[in-house]
Amino acid sequence: MPALRDLRLRLRRTPLGIRLAVLTAALAALVVCSAFAALSIQVRASTHRLLADELSRNQRALVSLQRENQRRLVLAATLLAESPSLRSAIATYRVEHDASRVVRADLTNTVRRELEQAGQDLDAGALLATDEKGQVFAGYVRGATRLPTGLDISSLSAVRNALDPEFTSTHGESYLSGLELGDAFYAVGVAPVILDGYTIGTLVFGQRVDSTLVATLRANFDGAVVASAGNHVILGTLxxxxxxxxxxxxxxxxASITLGRAEYLAATIPMGTTQHGSDITLTLLQPLTPTIDALATALGRDFLLYGALAVLLAALGAFVLSRSLLGPLGAFISALRSGAGADRPAVRFDASDASLEIRTLSDSFTQLMDALERERAALESRGTELAAANAVLTDEIREREQVERALRESEAQLRQSQKLEAVGTLAGGIAHDFNNLLTVISGFTQIAAQRIGKEHEAAPDLKEVSDAAMRAASLTHQLLAFSRKQVLQPQVLDLHATVTGMEGMLRRLIGSHIDLRVEDDGSPARVKADPGQLEQVLLNLVINARDAMPKGGAIVIATRHVRDASGAPRVTLRVTDSGIGMPPDVRDRIFEPFYTTKEPGKGTGLGLATVYGIVAQSGGTIAVASQLGQGTTFTISLPSAVEQATPLSGEPEAAVAPRGTETILLVDDDDAIRRMAERVLTSLGYTVVVARDGIDALTHARALPRVDVLLTDIVMPQLSGPQVAERLRRRHPTARVVYMTGWVDDAIMKLELDTDVALLRKPFTPVGLGRLIRSALDQRYSPTATHA
Incomplete structure (x- = not known):
């Protein structure tokens, strides 16, 4: 360390002219080195690009060559399949085998000899004949002592396509595959063997992936080649x-890859997939290192020569320049030293015969001294002001940090909301399509069950289908709840009464090892929400809390009246458990659909996502607080309602749909739903006129003397359901309107549904459809959504 300090001191004491020369030389050297580095990078990138383009051209040429070889394999197999002698031998074998179910060795040998002769004539690596099940019964493999008789190659896509009489190929690749026989691998083409219009087997013509194939590729490519099947190396030049x-x-x-000390550009050529699922691949490797090293060496030699010359000239020029500039500057410095310890120099520097720069420097120094005297007093007075301003600035910085922290939290919440909204839109669209399918499945199943009666042997099977459809409908309802696109039936209810009404069921659900407590603040907790969906929210949260306490604990459900930041009244529902809690990374993702920390088979990952969707669609918010080992609290906040709570109806629904004789105009662009609804309503006695879209419906309406009910889907091409209803009522003003829909989105909400209509939610049952139609005709329906 002392030696280093001495060196620094000597550098500081070195004359400015020498230091300027050395610095100029160092800067010149730095510029040369930087230029060399930049040019080296550019040369490397250009070389990489040129070699990549060359490799891409080679790959395309080799891929074309390989595809042509593979197409020749398919053509060879097809020509052999049309060979009269071979077809005759295979046909005789198949006829005898089908007649006696015994494999005759002489017939098999006849087919084998035909294949062997054809394989030798065509220089085939392998030529195999399979039956209609894809099993090899005869073949020829060049150089093999044991033939693969009995080998099942039906898993090859080319064999399956060739055996499928309904398969139509648009390109030859449909009959190409790979094949593994022992330790040998083949690229094969497959052709069907057809007798009297029936496919009785296939011919498999194979070319072995060996050194001959690699030599063919090397004739058009000067890099390295590696042939592999999955993780198995067939052969290569590395x-x-x-x-x-x-x-x-x-x-x-x-892509580039480093192997050993060399860098290569890689390209792959697929050869097909074997019966074991291994992909046969040819990998081409274009070496980069030799070319780049040669260019870098030549470039470095030139830069070293010219760079040294540039550094020497820069140092010499800087030294000469410093001699001419620093003389007057030294005189000026001497004048300044004469006033050391005083406010001004004792001797004024005479710059009359000095250069313009020195005169300017002298004048500037004089002005500087005058300005310093004036500013000294100003600085003293500003000191106090700056101290006060510093305190104010500190407070502003603290406030800004708080605002920025709040902004970051808001941005994180916005990103999470946007992510959930995007996934929700996808889930809602899928659920909408499934609702249409489930309506058809459930409807026709129940129609069939009613037709055959409960005593029929197929009745239990139909009931299983119907139950499965209902379970699937429940799943789509969860997806629609998460995506906030389900049809809700909101009404004013007492949230605390809902909790106490479910208390008994919840106690049985969580078990005796968990203590359940229900609390409230003594006043009715009225909110406007769908009671069924609200019960689903509470049930999901309690199940989640139970699963977090495998060894027991306590769950507290509390309802409270609060006010938000704007002073608006709200009602909160808080579910707290004493379970294991969650780490931050899990807590941040709990509302994502299909995200679960439970074991496989014990959770769908839709529970809390459904809770989030129901709460959001009900106009509320949900928050979670959790720490590991200290439990979890979910807090739901809903707008407070001022209306009185609506009592829930307990009347059972009718098991049989009422009948009628009125005329119903049915409009739906889904053929299956249209047929199901027509069959149900016709069986109930109604006269049903079917239309596939809005234009078709208005055409039928003009021809009908009377329309009692318009049963229509909401979203259809050309004309929407409300548009059809508006035009129909001009001609049939007494017609009742029933809308069918599987979800709710912004487009449907903007249709401004007439209050004098009924809404039938998909999937619906035949009984529910008949009951709602009858209710509409009797003017007893409510304009809220009905799930039949």
Whole structure:
């Protein structure tokens, strides 16, 4: 360390002219080195791009060549399948085999000899004949002592396509695959063997992936080649260690990879998939290192020569320049030293015969001294002001930090909300399509069950289908709840009364090892929400709390009246458990659909996502607080309602739909739903006129003397349901309107549904459909959504 300090001191004491020369030389050297580095990077990038383009051209040429070879395999197999002698031998074998179910060795040998002769004539690596099940019963494999008789190759896509009489190929690749026979691998083409219009088997023509194929590729490509099947190396031109590293990395086409001390550009050529699922691949490797090293060496030699010359000239010029500039500057410094310890120099510097720069420097120094005297007093007075301003600035910085922290939290919440909204839109769309399918499945199943009666042997099977459809409908309702696109039936209810009404069921659900307490603040907790959906929210939260306490604990459900930041009254529902809690990374993702920390088979990941969707669609918010080992609290906040709570109806629904004789105009663009609804309503005695869209419906309406009910889907091409209803009522003003829908979105909400209509939610049952139609005709329906 003392030596380092001495060196620094000597550098500081070195004359400015020498230091300027050395600094200029160092800067020149730095510029040269930087230029060399930048040019090296550019040369490397250009070389990489050129070689990549060359490799891409080679790959396309080799892929075309390989595809042509594979198409020749399919053509060879097709021509052999049309060979009269071979077709005759295979046909005789199949006829005898089908007649006696015994494999005759002489017939098998006849087919084998035909295949062997054809394989030798066509230089085939393998030529196999399979039956209609894809099992090899005869074949020829060049160089093999044991034939693969009995081998099942039906798993090959090409064999399946060839055996499928209904399969139509648009390109030859449909009959191409890979094949593994022992330790040998083949690229094969497959052709069906057809007798009297029936496919009785296939012919498999194979070319072995060996050194001959690699030599063909090397004739058009000067890089390295590696043939592999899955993780197995067939052959290659690289050392074993580098080949293993290549298979482990599996670079994409155009990517670079370092093997050993060399860098390569990689490209792959697929050869097909074997019966064991292994992909046969040819990997082409274009070496980069030799070309780049040669260019870098030549470039470095030139830069070293010219760079040294540039550094020497820069140092010499800087030294000469410093001699001419620093003389007057030294005189000026001497004048300044004469006034050391005083406010001004004792001797004024005479700059009359000095250069313009020195005169300017002298004048500037004089002005500086005058300005310093004036500013000294100003600085003293500003000191106090700055101290006060500093205190104010500190407070502003603290406030800004708080605002920025709040902004970051808001941005995080917005990103989470946008992510959930995007996934919700996808889930809602899927659920809408499934609701249409489930309506058809459930409807026709119940129609069939009613037709055959309960005593029929198929009745239990139909009931299982109907129950499964209902379970699937429940799942789509969860998806619609998460995506906030379900049809709700909101009404004013007492949230605390809802909790106490479910208390008994919840106690049985959580078990005796968990203590359940229900609390409130003594006044009715009235909110406007769908009671069924609200019960689903409470049930999901309690189940989640129970699963977090496998060894027992306590759950507290509390309702409270609060006010938000704007002073508006709200009602909160808080569910607290004493379970294991959650880490922050899990807590941040709990409302994501299909995210679960439970074991496979014990959770769908839709429970809390459904809670989030129901609460959001009901106009509320939900928050979670949790720490590991200290339990979890979910807090739901809903707007407070001032109306009186609506008592829940307990009347049972009728098991049989009422009948009628009125005329119903049925409009739906889904053929299956239209047929199901028509069959149900016709069986109930109604006269049903069916239309596939709004234009068709208005055409029928003009021809009908009377329309009692318009039963229509809401969203249809050309004309929507409300548009059809508006035009229909101009001609049939007494017609009742019943809308069918599987979800609610912004477009439907903007349709401004007439209050004098009924809404039938999909999926619906035949009984529910008949009951709602009768209710509409009798003017007893409510304009709220009905799930039949």
């Amino acid at each position: 050392p074993a260690a580098e080949t293993a590293a290549l298979l482990a990395a599996r670079p994409a086409t155009g």
